[in-house]
Amino acid sequence: MKKTLRIGLVQQPCTADRNHNLKMTEDGVRAARAGGARLVLLQELHTGLYFCQHEDTDAFKLAEPIPGPSTEFLGHLAMELGVVMIGSLFEKRAAGLYHNTAVVLDRDGSLAGVYRKMHIPDDPGYYEKFYFTPGDLGFSPIKTSVGTLGVLVCWDQWYPEAARLMALAGAELLLYPTAIGWNPADRKDEQERQRQAWIVSQRAHAVANGLPVVVANRVGFEPDPSGQTRGAQFWGSSFVAGPQGELLAQATSDQPEVLLADVDLKRSEQVRQTWPFLRDRRIDAYGDLLKRFRD
16 A cells, blocks of 8 residues: 655755745745645755855855754744655754754654764865864664655765665655755866766665655755855756656756655655665675775
């Protein structure tokens, strides 16, 4: 028998006005719920601009505690609408200790759990190591009223180890709040190669683990406040893939959008019976995965 879960994704641009961003988020969540969604995924750091394009200590003023203002706002919205929601926040854990953290609000408004981003990038336009301490909660799925959620964040999406560990711990879905885009200076063909690599990598996690994958990415242009680069053009393209990597729904690359998709959580078991990758893993031969590089 099917166990169908309708999922909503809110793909939006962001501004420097926190209240405006939260209003767009709220409107998106309400639209998703009106469309029948019982689980809604928001994009990475959706309360403001992607401040990691440059290094500036003033940006630490944007961080907040958890629980805090954003979890209170999202919790009230989740309770009003009876929906499970995944948000993404700049967490202030202590002075000098900050994380890129996903929060899961259950449909009664309670904080079901948090996940702190484990893989932290440091590239031109993505200076996250300046702001974020790597997560210390491991790869632990979060149990909610709609299922057990394997929540990961953006740069985590390139690592098959992260997806696998969430799957082995019992995740029924893999979910990625994301903020990724093009360097406007890159050639169009290079930009498209990057976007396609991003999509296929995550679809591969679905195939390898026999699990649906849900990805919400921001959209729109955000200038570099330092003026050192041409800014970031976030490429949207939020999507939902089934347990064989099949695309169930995909958003545009350049417009705000509320995306809806129906996922059959029972189908993962059927797929894993046909493609028993977990059964055939050679766990006795994988010790070298614990090494940085095999010399």
